[in-house]
Amino acid sequence: MDNRPIGMFDSGVGGLTVYKEIKKAMPNEKIIYLGDTKNFPYGSKSKQSIIDLSKKNIDFLLKQNVKTIVIACGTATSQALEEVQSIYKVPIIGIIQPTIEYIKSKENIKNVGVIATRGTIRSKSWEVNLKSQIEDINVYNKECPLLAPMAEEGWVDNEIAKLTIHEYIKEFPKLDALILGCTHYPLFKKIIEEQMPNTEIINTGEKLASHIKNMIELSTNKEKAQDEIYLTDTECNFINVSYKLLNEKIELKKATI
Ligand code: DGL
Numbered sequence: 280m281d282n283r284p285i286g287m288f289d290s291g292v293g294g295l296t297v298y299k300e301i302k303k304a305m306p307n308e309k310i311i312y313l314g315d316t317k318n319f320p321y322g323s324k325s326k327q328s329i330i331d332l333s334k335k336n337i338d339f340l341l342k343q344n345v346k347t348i349v350i351a352c353g354t355a356t357s358q359a360l361e362e363v364q365s366i367y368k369v370p371i372i373g374i375i376q377p378t379i380e381y382i383k384s385k386e387n388i389k390n391v392g393v394i395a396t397r398g399t400i401r402s403k404s405w406e407v408n409l410k411s412q413i414e415d416i417n418v419y420n421k422e423c424p425l426l427a428p429m430a431e432e433g434w435v436d437n438e439i440a441k442l443t444i445h446e447y448i449k450e451f452p453k454l455d456a457l458i459l460g461c462t463h464y465p466l467f468k469k470i471i472e473e474q475m476p477n478t479e480i481i482n483t484g485e486k487l488a489s490h491i492k493n494m495i496e497l498s499t500n501k502e503k504a505q506d507e508i509y510l511t512d513t514e515c516n517f518i519n520v521s522y523k524l525l526n527e528k529i530e531l532k533k534a535t536i
Contacts, residue, residue: 281496284309284504286345288336290321291431292520293463294351297374297484299525301349302506304488308497309504311343312351313534317511320427321354322396322461329398333359335536337367343507347372347495349487353461354396357404370495374483377490378458379408381481382416388455388479390417394447395460397422405460419454423447423461430463433520436470444470454478466524509534 285301287294291314298312313336315321321329333355337348348371350356350363356373364371382388393405400422409418425443434440444467451457456479459465465482472480498504509532510517521529 280499281346282498282500283344283346284311284507285347285349285491285495286311286313286337286340286343287349287351288313288315288333288340288355289352289462290314290319290354291316291427291463291515292517292524293427293430293461293466295521295524296462296465296482297349297351297487300482300484300488301491304492305497306503307500309500310506311340311345312506312508313339313536314508314510314517315536316513316515316517319431320396321352322398322424322427324398326358326398326402329355329358330362333363334366337363337369337371339509339534339536341367341369345369347491349491350374351462351484353483354398357395357399357402372487372491372494374462374487375404375408377486378481378483379412380490381486382409382456383413389415390419390453390455392419392421392448392451392454392457392478393460394421394423394426394457394464396427397424399460405458419451421447421451423464426467427461427463430466431516431520433516433523435466435520435523440467441470441474445474448474456481459483466520507532511536
């Protein structure tokens with residue numbers, strides 16, 4: 280048993296899609312969430328910048344005495360996970376491997392699309408990991424640089440969102456599954472499902488939550504824990520978007536990293 284909190288970070292509100300799934304799977308675990316809104320977006324930054332920012336986020340979370348770190352960000356998972364795992368002793372988990380484990384267990388998934396930020400697609404992390412672990416899998420990538428900023432704005436269910444998603448997915452061949460490789464994208468899940476009715480849409484946060492449940496030492500808390508949500512810049516739309524996603528008003532704290 281370990282009563283310390285789970286620490287999570289993302290560049291902004293997207294990681295809350297992972298937070299939501301962890302909360303659903305383990306309501307009594309306390310979570311400390313850090314949204315690095317001051318440095319949003321991560322998707323257009325260099326690998327070295329993502330590594331540097333990830334280290335700062337992890338240092339902040341370690342000061343809050345967390346037992347494990349969840350990188351609730353596809354961009355940081357794809358470009359910084361290996362590096363930070365080699366530096367820190369605390370267990371650090373990203374969004375890619377739990378999803379690959381899930382796809383491995385599904386024999387019918389052979390044609391997979393990945394939509395993600397520019398940095399994630401450039402890193403080829405999804406493609407390399409999928410192809411090295413699953414035989415005969417076809418991977419189709421598409422970078423979608425407009426989606427995370429739209430999600431931060433709360434533009435997740437309007438006509439612009441529908442058109443933008445259509446533009447990004449229109450050239451995919453018939454897919455068995457589409458991986459939402461950026462944690463902001465589950466906010467668009469409804470629209471994506473409407474446009475791809477015969478494709479399984481994979482929310483990586485869901486896969487991560489069931490994976491982490493078997494991996495960490497759970498706490499002895501008997502009640503739903505009071506989480507702490509920190510942002511590096513509170514001058515943003517986080518409260519409104521988080522309300523759309525979680526259906527509850529959250530209290531924000533300011534973090535300096
Ligand atoms: N939520 C992020 C991801 O999963 C980052 C988006 C961004 O900051 O560009 O990639």
